Amino acid sequence: MRILVTGANGQLGNEMRVLSVAHPGHEYFFTDVEELDITCREAVCRFVREQGVDLIVNCAAYTNVDRAEEDEPTALRINADAVANLAAAGTRIIHISTDYVFSGDEHLPCREDDPVAPRTAYGRTKLEGEKQLLSLCPEAVILRTAWLYSSFGNNFVKTMIRLGREKEQLGVVFDQIGTPTYAADLAAAIFTVIEAPEWHSGIYHFTNEGVCSWYDFTLAIHELAGITSCQVRPILSEEYQYRTPRPHYSVLDKSKFKHTFGVDIPHWMDGLKRCVERMNE
Ligand SMILES: NC(=O)c1ccc[n+]([C@@H]2O[C@H](COP(=O)([O-])OP(=O)(O)OC[C@H]3O[C@@H](n4cnc5c(N)ncnc54)[C@H](OP(=O)(O)O)[C@@H]3O)[C@@H](O)[C@H]2O)c1
Numbered sequence: 001m002r003i004l005v006t007g008a009n010g011q012l013g014n015e016m017r018v019l020s021v022a023h024p025g026h027e028y029f030f031t032d033v034e035e036l037d038i039t040c041r042e043a044v045c046r047f048v049r050e051q052g053v054d055l056i057v058n059c060a061a062y063t064n065v066d067r068a069e070e071d072e073p074t075a076l077r078i079n080a081d082a083v084a085n086l087a088a089a090g091t092r093i094i095h096i097s098t099d100y101v102f103s104g105d106e107h108l109p110c111r112e113d114d115p116v117a118p119r120t121a122y123g124r125t126k127l128e129g130e131k132q133l134l135s136l137c138p139e140a141v142i143l144r145t146a147w148l149y150s151s152f153g154n155n156f157v158k159t160m161i162r163l164g165r166e167k168e169q170l171g172v173v174f175d176q177i178g179t180p181t182y183a184a185d186l187a188a189a190i191f192t193v194i195e196a197p198e199w200h201s202g203i204y205h206f207t208n209e210g211v212c213s214w215y216d217f218t219l220a221i222h223e224l225a226g227i228t229s230c231q232v233r234p235i236l237s238e239e240y241q242y243r244t245p246r247p248h249y250s251v252l253d254k255s256k257f258k259h260t261f262g263v264d265i266p267h268w269m270d271g272l273k274r275c276v277e278r279m280n281e
Helices: 011-020 041-051 065-070 072-088 121-136 156-166 183-195 214-225 255-261 268-280
Strands: 002-006 027-030 055-058 092-098 141-145 169-173 202-205 231-235
Touching: 002 011, 002 041, 011 027, 011 183, 041 072, 055 072, 055 183, 065 072, 065 121, 072 092, 072 121, 092 121, 092 183, 121 141, 141 183, 156 169, 156 214, 156 268, 169 214, 183 255, 183 268, 202 255, 214 231, 214 268
Parallel strands: 002 027, 002 055, 055 092, 092 141, 141 202, 169 231
Antiparallel strands: none
16 A cells, blocks of 8 residues: 655654554655645645555644644644645545544543534644544544654653653642553554554544553653652642643543454553653663
8 A cells, every 4th residue: 555644753653654664565655744735735636646645644733732722723724624635635544633622521431422522722623624534535534542642752751751850849730631642552553444454434532541640640651761859749730820721531432443443452551661661772
């Protein structure tokens, strides 16, 4: 298969690059905004036509949640209009979406068909991307994920390692619950979809297994990184000056993905261990 990976310089895009080596049966085109700006429909359609692309894996997105509040039109252009451009190219698509399409007010893991109610500009634009994609390309696969981190790019794991080394004390919120997801495991899930005997279109939830708060996550990060000099304190969200509201409970139910593709998913602690080991290499 000839596979175009967009946003290939991001966390997930880089993990797709790494994992592609273990899947040599395909030809890959790894592009980011420099090589292929997905907001330009003509460029997208031309690229797909000229390179004979069979499948697009869209890892490109406007992911800065705070900045999206101040500049929703730009977020909308990248998270929704550009997704419609990809759909217009007429190939199969695997697109990545987010737990932020939900309100985060629930107390049970969200299923794919639960009511959506985004509370942020980022969530609204990602939801609009889902809608546009499904209306133009009903055969698409959408994977919603959450709390993504990797050894590539900037993320919570790297920030906590840095702060843990710099500070003696750190307050981290314990009233927001979710599932940290190693982008390498999401990349593996994408290859599971690509190489399944049949194409199973639709929306799926994919994160690592288990749940925790950001506070618990930080304790695990520090332990694995060997940081002992920083005392981590649990704080409430209201004690932290968030510029944008964050969901209190954003756990995704992954049953549909596991049943459809017949796979087990690693626990978040396992993913974190592999990520920190790789960062130490
Ligand atoms: N990070 C999370 O915690 C999280 C949680 C849930 C879901 N997701 C979703 O998971 C997916 C992957 O996230 P990620 O963390 O890997 O994102 P990321 O690290 O921010 O990577 C996104 C990449 O897309 C590029 N990009 C932006 N605009 C583009 C354009 N017009 N054309 C082509 N490329 C463009 C970005 O370039 P610049 O850096 O130059 O803008 C960046 O390299 C996204 O769909 C995101 O919404 C992420």
